[in-house]
Amino acid sequence: MSMEQLKSDVAEFAALLEQAKSARIKGVLTTGKAEAEREIVNLEMKARLAAERQSSSSSDTKRYLHELTDYGWDQSAKFVKLFITLNGVQGCTEESVTVNYTETSLQLHVCDLSGKDFGLSVNNLLHAIDVDKSYRKIKTDMVAIYLKKAEEGVNWDVLTSIQKRLKQKQDTEMSKDTENPESALVNIMKKMYNDGDSKTKQMIAKAWTESQEKSRMGKEIGGGLDAFGDL
Incomplete structure (x- = not known):
């Protein structure tokens, strides 16, 4: 989309926002206006980079x-x-x-x-x-x-706002887990494994392996690490 069209869209969004009364409609218009503004910024940055590179005396090195x-x-x-x-x-x-x-x-x-x-x-x-x-x-x-x-x-x-939605999703999952402490522990350990460095992953994998061996021997462990399945 051209710069002129995007600027025209932004102006139209702004005009519609002044007339909108519904919070839902205002939200949609605000999102649309922000998206158009971001596209304008992206086009401006690309144009500036192109101009700088073209005019640079050291243009031999890209x-x-x-x-x-x-x-x-x-x-x-x-x-x-x-x-x-x-x-x-x-x-x-x-x-x-x-x-x-x-x-x-x-x-x-x-x-x-x-x-x-x-x-x-x-x-x-x-x-x-x-x-x-x-x-x-x-x-x-x-x-x-x-x-x-x-x-x-x-x-x-x-x-x-994306991080906000992710946080809300995690909070919802954690609140569900409070009804099942073993499930909560498993989910926490899975997150630690997925987010951890290589040393952390090795430690968790070792604990899981040991828990599997103990389960096969008929021993019970409080953490429920056997519920990991395939990490």
Whole structure:
């Protein structure tokens, strides 16, 4: 879809939002508007990257965009703060470290850091942010992004609405497990196995193997690890 069409869609969504009365309709329109805004940001970033690469005097060496996925975050009453570690980023110019914001997303782009480009996208923020009052700082080996909360004082349990839904799903599963303590333990151990490092997986696998041997010998164990099946 073209940039012009996306901008037209955003304007139409905004106009419809002003007329909408139903909370459900407003939710649908808000989601549609946010999606169109994200597509605009993506197109703008791609266009800027293409222009930078074309005009670069070192265009003989092609740079690829490295997607960043690791970051830390914190919050205060007014801001949600993201911390992205990038070695040597303090040597970049102000113009080469940019962040594009929408009410529910952000995209960081770092141009030509040690011959590489870096990008970070965070979509579907849990709550709306004030785009005009959000900003970023370049620190030693780090980029700090300050997202101004549209509603000050509101606590963000998680960073994105997707993480919120996952957390609610996990809470629901855990509440079901309270009715069956053995099942709860098995699920916890399975999660530890799936999320753990190689050493943790070896320890859990060893415990499971030993529990199977004990079960075959007719011994009972309280943890119910024999219910693991195939991890």
